[in-house]
Amino acid sequence: MKVVFMGTPDFAVGALNAIVEAGHQVAAVVTQPDKPKGRGKEMQMTPVKQCALSHGIPVFQPVKIKEPEAVKQLCSYSADLFVVAAFGQILSEEILAMPKYGCVNIHASLLPKYRGAGPIQWSIINGEKITGVTIMQMEKGLDTGDMLFRTEVEIAPDETADTLHDKLAAAGARLIVEAIPKIEAGEVSPEKQRDEDSSYAKMLTKAMGKIDWGMEAGKLDCLIRGLISWPGASTVFRGKTLKIWEEEPVPDEQAAEKDAPPGTVVRVDKDAFYVQTGKGLLKIKAVQPEGKKRMAVKDFLLGYPVKTGESFEKN
Numbered sequence: 317m318k319v320v321f322m323g324t325p326d327f328a329v330g331a332l333n334a335i336v337e338a339g340h341q342v343a344a345v346v347t348q349p350d351k352p353k354g355r356g357k358e359m360q361m362t363p364v365k366q367c368a369l370s371h372g373i374p375v376f377q378p379v380k381i382k383e384p385e386a387v388k389q390l391c392s393y394s395a396d397l398f399v400v401a402a403f404g405q406i407l408s409e410e411i412l413a414m415p416k417y418g419c420v421n422i423h424a425s426l427l428p429k430y431r432g433a434g435p436i437q438w439s440i441i442n443g444e445k446i447t448g449v450t451i452m453q454m455e456k457g458l459d460t461g462d463m464l465f466r467t468e469v470e471i472a473p474d475e476t477a478d479t480l481h482d483k484l485a486a487a488g489a490r491l492i493v494e495a496i497p498k499i500e501a502g503e504v505s506p507e508k509q510r511d512e513d514s515s516y517a518k519m520l521t522k523a524m525g526k527i528d529w530g531m532e533a534g535k536l537d538c539l540i541r542g543l544i545s546w547p548g549a550s551t552v553f554r555g556k557t558l559k560i561w562e563e564e565p566v567p568d569e570q571a572a573e574k575d576a577p578p579g580t581v582v583r584v585d586k587d588a589f590y591v592q593t594g595k596g597l598l599k600i601k602a603v604q605p606e607g608k609k610r611m612a613v614k615d616f617l618l619g620y621p622v623k624t625g626e627s628f629e630k631n
Contacts, residue, residue, distance in 0.1 A: 318435050319502050320395040323364045324624035328401035330489035332367050338493040342373050343393040351376045381405045419454040422488040428514035431459035437477045438517040441542035449488040451495045462506035465495045476544040506527040522547045529579035533565035533596035552629040561610050578629045587614040589622050
């Protein structure tokens with residue numbers, strides 16, 4: 317099948333590779349424009365662009381995909397199917413209707429749950445045990461199109477947004493190569509989404525990463541793991557920001573209720589310290605002091621001897 321692939325970040329790379337390796341003709345890859353990054357502000361290609369160039373696939377980078385010139389360029393590819401994975405721009409109805417088989421999206425949740433921009437992070441923040449990938453027929457609504465194919469992915473107890481991202485990207489790559497020949501053969505049974513079962517995975521904000529020690533330990537654990545990539549979860553220690561990289565809630569039987577207020581260090585071991593939350597203790601195992609690199613608490617304690625009774629603050 318002749319495909320135009322639209323995607324931008326790492327999440328989409330596996331799907332593009334899988335489509336190419338499956339023998340489909342990728343007429344073009346559409347991705348976001350290059351952006352300056354780093355201290356030197358050097359222009360950096362998107363991960364999908366790098367992947368496309370490695371396969372010798374033409375790359376199209378419109379600033380606005382809905383502009384007439386961009387629409388004309390898309391039409392010139394005469395593609396049978398547009399495959400979209402975290403592209404980053406909204407497609408017009410004119411574009412959605414352009415290919416013979418329309419446009420399908422590789423969405424990182426089991427729709428209709430977690431429509432929107434942050435399905436991976438919110439599935440962890442909300443303590444889900446199962447998530448997955450949905451191949452959806454795109455329409456003008458936000459992730460509201462008919463579901464064509466779905467696959468489940470288990471969320472491990474210590475799963476972070478980073479590790480779940482990689483699992484879902486791999487699952488999406490497998491699913492799209494299974495889906496394309498079935499779409500071409502008409503072997504699909506579109507399923508309408510139940511709007512009443514939907515939820516919206518809103519964009520993350522920096523403010524979400526400010527730890528509120530009044531939350532219970534289990535919910536803080538989910539929040540920290542869900543925000544691991546960005547913005548990260550942090551507190552204030554001795555007047556400076558301290559990012560929490562690795563932690564775990566202490567089992568109830570080991571976390572006798574303390575009289576200490578939330579945010580108080582109630583115990584210090586050689587490789588961890590324990591903080592009182594609104595309910596239960598949180599064992600902190602890896603941190604990043606302001607202006608320094610990530611380190612194990614064992615190393616952190618050498619330079620910052622945390623004492624029982626010290627308090628952490630919200631940023």
